[in-house]
Amino acid sequence: MRFLLALLALTTGMVSADGGLAVQNAWIREAPPGASMMAAYLTIDNGSDQDNALVGVSSPTFPRIMMHRSETVDGIARMQHVERIALPAHGSVELAPGGYHLMMATPDPQPVAGERVALTLHFADGGEQQVMAPVKKKP
Amino acid sequence: MFAAALLSACEPPQPPHLQQGTLLPSAKPVADFNLIDDKGESFTLKDLQGRWTFAFFGYTHCPDVCPTSLSMLAKVMARLRQEENLPSLPRGLFVSVDPARDTPATLANYVKYFDADFVGVTGKSQQLHTLTRQLGILYAKSGGDSADDYLIDHSAAIILFDPRGRFYALFNVPHDPDKIASDFMLIRNYYEASE
Ligand SMILES: [Cu+2]
Numbered sequence: 001m002r003f004l005l006a007l008l009a010l011t012t013g014m015v016s017a018d019g020g021l022a023v024q025n026a027w028i029r030e031a032p033p034g035a036s037m038m039a040a041y042l043t044i045d046n047g048s049d050q051d052n053a054l055v056g057v058s059s060p061t062f063p064r065i066m067m068h069r070s071e072t073v074d075g076i077a078r079m080q081h082v083e084r085i086a087l088p089a090h091g092s093v094e095l096a097p098g099g100y101h102l103m104m105a106t107p108d109p110q111p112v113a114g115e116r117v118a119l120t121l122h123f124a125d126g127g128e129q130q131v132m133a134p135v136k137k138k139p
Numbered sequence: 140m141f142a143a144a145l146l147s148a149c150e151p152p153q154p155p156h157l158q159q160g161t162l163l164p165s166a167k168p169v170a171d172f173n174l175i176d177d178k179g180e181s182f183t184l185k186d187l188q189g190r191w192t193f194a195f196f197g198y199t200h201c202p203d204v205c206p207t208s209l210s211m212l213a214k215v216m217a218r219l220r221q222e223e224n225l226p227s228l229p230r231g232l233f234v235s236v237d238p239a240r241d242t243p244a245t246l247a248n249y250v251k252y253f254d255a256d257f258v259g260v261t262g263k264s265q266q267l268h269t270l271t272r273q274l275g276i277l278y279a280k281s282g283g284d285s286a287d288d289y290l291i292d293h294s295a296a297i298i299l300f301d302p303r304g305r306f307y308a309l310f311n312v313p314h315d316p317d318k319i320a321s322d323f324m325l326i327r328n329y330y331e332a333s334e
Pocket of ligand 1: 102
């Protein structure tokens with residue numbers, strides 16, 4: 001059972017070591033062939049008593065990962081760069097289609113559905129967490 | 140009895156109650172425009188005629204909102220493919236408002252990924268504007284680090300053209316494929332009864 005839980009934690013990227021932060025359900029949207037940009041999504045639970053923030057994401061696969069927020073106001077969809085994504089104590093923040101997302105230029109060769117990509121999340125308190133994000137065809 | 144039957148036959152059909160769509164009070168004719176399709180051929184008002192068309196406006200450098208909307212529209216098409224009372228499937232049209240970066244080849248790869256029948260079009264700024272301003276579709280460059288690294292704010296609505304190429308209805312966000320597909324069937328029945 002313990003082994004099974006450990007395996008589950010590994011496969012879903014649920015690692016709650018660092019200050020009570022748990023990163024879950026990371027995935028990267030497969031891009032259409034030749035599309036210049038890709039997006040990634042995940043959920044961060046901050047189970048600790050301390051406010052924190054996501055301040056950056058890095059990956060050997062993507063040279064530069066930006067943090068963005070999409071928002072549709074008065075029928076207009078817009079994307080904005082964000083410097084940090086607040087992670088309030090005992091809160092949960094979802095990066096999901098149409099909202100916060102990670103955005104990166106599509107590398108060559110293009111990652112396709114079924115592949116897994118390592119992402120390292122950098123937090124305001126200096127902590128880091130690595131997750132394996134599967135590339136998926138559609139939400 | 141006879142009078143009632145006669146009366147109901149003469150009464151104009153009532154606009155359907157839609158879950159997500161908004162019917163225009165009266166179908167709005169669209170003035171001609173000249174765009175270019177994903178095969179590099181010209182795409183004008185005539186190409187909107189003969190079939191219903193769902194149109195979405197965006198750009199391929201957009202990895203979040205645009206793929207979400209096109210996946211959603213592909214689901215609408217998948218639902219409508221199962222409709223037995225639909226002689227021809229609506230066209231799915233992606234209008235790129237980023238002609239500087241979206242070439243016909245880029246558009247072809249992009250739209251066909253979502254649905255093999257989708258068509259991508261773009262065009263000179265002025266011609267894009269000729270179409271979009273008739274539909275109330277807005278877009279503007281925003282942000283970015285350099286001349287070719289920018290974002291575009293754009294209307295998220297899906298526009299429905301009738302088989303005469305008129306602006307007939309629109310679907311505002313949030314989009315739900317089941318609701319849009321069932322709204323479309325109601326809209327189409329209403330159109331058939333009114334024409
Ligand atoms: Cu973005």
